[in-house]
Amino acid sequence: MRAVPLAVTAFTASCAAGNGRAALLEALRSRRSGLAANDFTGTPLPTFIGRVAGLEARPLPAALAHWECRNNRLAWQGLQADGFLDAVEAARERYGASRVALVMGTSTSSIGATEEGYARLGPDGQYPEELRRPPVHTVNSLGAFVQEALGFSGTCVTTATACSSSAKVFAQAERLIRLGLADAAVVGGVDTLCNSVLFGFNSLELVSPEPCRPFDPRRRGISLGEAAGFALLEREGRGPWMLGYGESSDAHHMSSPHPEGLGARLAVVQALERAGVAAADIDYINLHGTASQKNDEVEARIVADLFPARTHASSTKGWMGHTLGAAGIVEAVITLLALESGLMPGTLNSTELDAACGPQIRLENGEGSVRYALSNSFGFGGSNCVLLFGKARLQ
Amino acid sequence: MSARSYELYVEGIGFWASRLPGWDVAREVFRGGAKPPAAVATRPSPSILPPAERRRAPDTVAVALEVASRACESAGRDPKLLPSVFACTHGDLHISDAICETLAKTPTLVSPTRFHNSVHNAAAGYWTIATGCMKPYTAVSAHAYTFGQGLLESASQVLCEETPVLYVAYDIEARGPVSTMQPSRGVLAGALVLSQEKRERSLVRLVLEVRSDSSARQSIARASNAALVEGNALMNALPLFEALAAGVERDVVQMLAPGLALRMRVVPVAVATEVRAELRQRTQ
Numbered sequence: 001m002r003a004v005p006l007a008v009t010a011f012t013a014s015c016a017a018g019n020g021r022a023a024l025l026e027a028l029r030s031r032r033s034g035l036a037a038n039d040f041t042g043t044p045l046p047t048f049i050g051r052v053a054g055l056e057a058r059p060l061p062a063a064l065a066h067w068e069c070r071n072n073r074l075a076w077q078g079l080q081a082d083g084f085l086d087a088v089e090a091a092r093e094r095y096g097a098s099r100v101a102l103v104m105g106t107s108t109s110s111i112g113a114t115e116e117g118y119a120r121l122g123p124d125g126q127y128p129e130e131l132r133r134p135p136v137h138t139v140n141s142l143g144a145f146v147q148e149a150l151g152f153s154g155t156c157v158t159t160a161t162a163c164s165s166s167a168k169v170f171a172q173a174e175r176l177i178r179l180g181l182a183d184a185a186v187v188g189g190v191d192t193l194c195n196s197v198l199f200g201f202n203s204l205e206l207v208s209p210e211p212c213r214p215f216d217p218r219r220r221g222i223s224l225g226e227a228a229g230f231a232l233l234e235r236e237g238r239g240p241w242m243l244g245y246g247e248s249s250d251a252h253h254m255s256s257p258h259p260e261g262l263g264a265r266l267a268v269v270q271a272l273e274r275a276g277v278a279a280a281d282i283d284y285i286n287l288h289g290t291a292s293q294k295n296d297e298v299e300a301r302i303v304a305d306l307f308p309a310r311t312h313a314s315s316t317k318g319w320m321g322h323t324l325g326a327a328g329i330v331e332a333v334i335t336l337l338a339l340e341s342g343l344m345p346g347t348l349n350s351t352e353l354d355a356a357c358g359p360q361i362r363l364e365n366g367e368g369s370v371r372y373a374l375s376n377s378f379g380f381g382g383s384n385c386v387l388l389f390g391k392a393r394l395q
Numbered sequence: 396m397s398a399r400s401y402e403l404y405v406e407g408i409g410f411w412a413s414r415l416p417g418w419d420v421a422r423e424v425f426r427g428g429a430k431p432p433a434a435v436a437t438r439p440s441p442s443i444l445p446p447a448e449r450r451r452a453p454d455t456v457a458v459a460l461e462v463a464s465r466a467c468e469s470a471g472r473d474p475k476l477l478p479s480v481f482a483c484t485h486g487d488l489h490i491s492d493a494i495c496e497t498l499a500k501t502p503t504l505v506s507p508t509r510f511h512n513s514v515h516n517a518a519a520g521y522w523t524i525a526t527g528c529m530k531p532y533t534a535v536s537a538h539a540y541t542f543g544q545g546l547l548e549s550a551s552q553v554l555c556e557e558t559p560v561l562y563v564a565y566d567i568e569a570r571g572p573v574s575t576m577q578p579s580r581g582v583l584a585g586a587l588v589l590s591q592e593k594r595e596r597s598l599v600r601l602v603l604e605v606r607s608d609s610s611a612r613q614s615i616a617r618a619s620n621a622a623l624v625e626g627n628a629l630m631n632a633l634p635l636f637e638a639l640a641a642g643v644e645r646d647v648v649q650m651l652a653p654g655l656a657l658r659m660r661v662v663p664v665a666v667a668t669e670v671r672a673e674l675r676q677r678t679q
Contacts, residue, residue, distance in 0.1 A: 381520025
């Protein structure tokens, strides 16, 4: 089934490597990583994290204070970057507040607030008074907060499929628009650092003691990060275009990818078919590239098998870490920036490439004309999503 | 603005609640022909999982896989071929409680199994692994609007991709301090196999419309039925299952957001038994 091409008329991302497009692009160009030694957890955990600086000092505005928590703070900061709020306001006026769909992706939403409730439980078994706000403690905290912040009254949902969450939101929005259930959509995702993921990934022995080194034979695991990103999708307009997407399941294991990457391959092929673009025409691929042993090995083989040597492929996790449910949107934004600027990032922190890598996977940044690009997101529970973006709409 | 309407068919139904364990039981109670069992069932035992995994499965996984496999069975559809949509308001509250408690005391002792079972897509992941299904799944949440949003996503996949889709919705009982902010009582789960085309197995036709309407209100289940799932976070799912059991045409309003309604006309596909037998003969 072909997708309806959608113009990405506004987009933005905020993460440890930079708040907003200009800062992120500059960090990518100058190869400056936002990863630093873990100073987030009370109990020491020797790892590197991509923490967004200064969030603690930036509370939500009074009118939104009932949504207060780290995740919604980062969402709010992200919405304010790059004139995104203005673009959304214009869209709301153009289409009507009920005709712009909102589809948000997250992995842990505001579980950090629930963790804090448990850490500060009173003798009565209750969270402290200021944390007794039920809408903040559920998965949809993100969707409901952004809906209120944007003044939308249309359909609103939070998708939580681990690390593919904020890639899948593009597919979901495309279907709503294709069916005429919405005229435009705001998609995106937010995930913030919390003890659940830091100690959870640590329990799975997937956390690296040093800044992550994607596709390096000496890689030692992932670096966790946090991010917020958003995009406005419309049937007409200026901007790069979302031309296709592919979604699939591994049907293999809860926390380990399929050994031959069967599911991931299906998603790549489906994205190409849906867009009507040949693998040979893909100029840039933003890989999932978490720096876990298995993901990188499997993903490297898929790229080597399916794409020509000239395709420039890289993982950008060395800049901001693995931002989990926000990884899809952050990497979609980097891919969109590549289409606009011609900058194809390399892979940071890594010094050599794993033997499984073909000539496509690059350590150094590249420059060139980027017409078609992919962004890969593969999640826990075997959920895969691949997005295909183009510089122009296909005729 | 006049809303466009969309048509699809329900081919298979799965249902499980602590007081209504299974669709056969629930359907008879909803029709008013039977009393609910006196005993409260603890959780289902989905035969789709190998026995050891069945015991170890978190409650969310057990109940979601039970209703999902029943719905596929009744539709006569191979689960491998169905994309799926999983909707759950709060995720696995037992696991959230256990992890938050461990994090508060001894964070380095978080259990790796609990952690990977804590993701919102755990049930969907286990389902695709158990059935060998490589079709896409998704996992969504929308607080009080979870059931309607999951249904909307399912319908949009059916209609856009022209494929039958499995829709699974579930919520379990809250335990520990999370229950103060994410209250949910008992277990409630429902599953539907939805498709675009009418087949022999089609049970009802759904005519859907999405309308912006500030006066629209969520349909409410009959009091005696509502009492059986009282307090579950997914209670809003009940009116649709009542309508599916009714055997006569019904309208159900499923709210999608404040002021946004999914209106559904639930029309039984009235194929008499003898007609069905004749159809079967003709296709043989």
